Amino acid sequence: MMMVRVGVVVLVVMATVVTMTEAGSVGAGPPGPPCRHTCFRENPGQPDDGETYCCDRGNLPDIPSETNPGRCPHAIPCPASGTRFQPKACAQDGHCRYHEKCCYNSCVKYHVCKLAS
Template identity: 45%
Template sequence: MMVRVCGVVVVVVVMASAAVMTEAQDSCRYWCKKGSPQQERYCCELDIAPPIAVEVHSGACPAVRWPCPVGVDTKHPSPKLCAHDGYCRANQKCCYDSCLDHHACKAAV
């Protein structure tokens, strides 16, 4: 009898997780690729604010930073998170940042 109860609990948990994932996918407006060799995709812009026009700025993304900075750096604050170049200034690109695990505006190279 205990095995059946556990099986039912597992099914309920899996179904609830799938519902949350589907809800997040439905509210995603823009998907980005991580900088990994597998090019894993993630939702980088939820449908929670007015959309910003998609732009493609000239230049290229800088090399992925490593190691990640430790502590607060007042001279170089954290980059602005973005989904595409339209979020960034004209001289910047929206690039994957491994330390933030998200795309961020960075100076184009």
């Protein structure tokens, strides 16, 4: 009887591990498209500073990587809630105009095209 219980417990644990591995993690939902480009969160003083995240899952044009001149501007305070400004998402400078840089925006929590400084 003891041997049967141990066998059932091992089988349940193995099934759980396989299910978690296939799903990615518990509660993650269905897997999305593969990540084409990762970016770093630049959010000084915040817990997510320096973390990588997927900034392109195939939703942006697949173009060669470019580096536009200039630097990302200093962060500015977030606009009041309810503001209806939708910045242009990017994964690299090539997704932006020549005078813009692809920079992390701590208000929307992803990279957007910003006027280079």
